[in-house]
Amino acid sequence: MTEMRLPAGLELLRPLISGSGRVEPAWIDHHNHMNVGYYGVAIDACLHGFTDVVDMGKAYRDTTNCGFFVLESHQTFKSEMRLGDEFVITCQLLDYSPKLMHIMAAMYRLGDDALAATAEYLWGHVDRERRRVVPFPADRLQALAGLHESHQAFAPVISAGLSIGIKR
Template identity: 40%
Template sequence: MEPADSNKCFASGELTVPTEWTDYNGHMNVGYYVVAFDKASDAVLDHLGIGESYRRTEEASVFVLEAHVTYDREVLPGDRLRFTTQVLDHDSKRMHLFHRMYHAGEGYLAATNELMIMHMDLETRRPAPFPAASLARIADLQELHDMLPRPGAAGHAIGIRRR
């Protein structure tokens, strides 16, 4: 279930699971979780002023450096999904995001996606500082999100636990 103060998270969209996103198990295929989370990222980036229109006008964008997905409960074709995003950290060139995917009708946590994003100058294909206005928006959002508990799934490494 959602943290009690998840209303402070950025509401990063909703979507309905298309039938073509399902696999032979009858639920959403793992690859499409990443597609769905990418749409949530786009909503956050647009809010911060560094989305698709920024890319077209400024020859700059963001690249994902690292991603981690957890699959907590399955979702089925036709299920409505809701996404929230929490800024965990940032610096002048990077942003650490944590997305949560909820079943919109039943409210359960379906999956999470943790991302490390780098701002890039597309002319040089090298890292570059965020524009000042976007950096200020990121800082404001993180300040609000710093009041939230850190997600338990954030920063986990994958591996088989041995006793």
């Protein structure tokens, strides 16, 4: 990803930045704000930057025929996004195992640095031909260990493992 200028309030998150974008006209709904489904589209598109960081992007998919499937997800919505709003997406590796990654993505609105949304994912490392979760190659597992260690310096933007419910 090319070097981007970040507002001072987000500069500390630079190691976690995986992409950026702008709210598109097609993403606006009848409430005149970004439709809920497009938060996932925007976050997912920017997570390709994260797979590149761990050398498991397009070249990896093409040579190994492995990639990532989302096995579980949870989103929260914190601030409205409107037409033309610019954003950055961060991605933090919370945990990993020989076959899985637990990540937390966050969308920040540029201009006021507001947290707009979060997305927590459990990704499975999948053989795309067999359609089964398979172990990471040893070198990628080692890379994940290093990344996980460096990401421990950052507190997750919200608590991981949240569930939906009405507080009584």
